[in-house]
Amino acid sequence: MHLTNEKIAEFKRILEEERDNIAAQIQRVGTGMDFGNDIDAGDEETDEAEEIGNMEGVKFVLEEKLKSVNRALEKIDSGSYGMCETCKKEIEPELLNIAPESHLCKNCKQHPD
Numbered sequence: 770m771h772l773t774n775e776k777i778a779e780f781k782r783i784l785e786e787e788r789d790n791i792a793a794q795i796q797r798v799g800t801g802m803d804f805g806n807d808i809d810a811g812d813e814e815t816d817e818a819e820e821i822g823n824m825e826g827v828k829f830v831l832e833e834k835l836k837s838v839n840r841a842l843e844k845i846d847s848g849s850y851g852m853c854e855t856c857k858k859e860i861e862p863e864l865l866n867i868a869p870e871s872h873l874c875k876n877c878k879q880h881p882d
């Protein structure tokens with residue numbers, strides 16, 4: 770395993786911070802705050818529907834990301850963090866530096882299947 774305990778502890782800190790950030794964002798989306806402030810009073814119904822559509826999209830993306838982050842945190846606990854889910858090889862450290870929640874190595878990410 771190329772990842773040192775220090776490095777894993779660092780990723781864990783980053784991931785936990787990210788998890789809290791995303792959870793806070795999901796909560797904001799849920800209450801309809803902070804997103805799409807430009808509601809045109811002229812056509813309220815349409816705008817509202819669009820607004821909800823956008824928020825659902827944003828929420829979906831955030832929830833997917835949260836799942837990914839949580840999965841990475843679980844892997845840290847179980848000791849399998851940093852391993853590609855597809856080829857079971859080590860994920861490149863530079864990839865983890867950019868996205869600590871990565872579950873695939875560079876090769877598998879670029880060539881699904």
Ligand SMILES: [Zn+2]
Pocket residue numbers: 853854855856857858873874875876877878
């Ligand atoms: Zn791989």
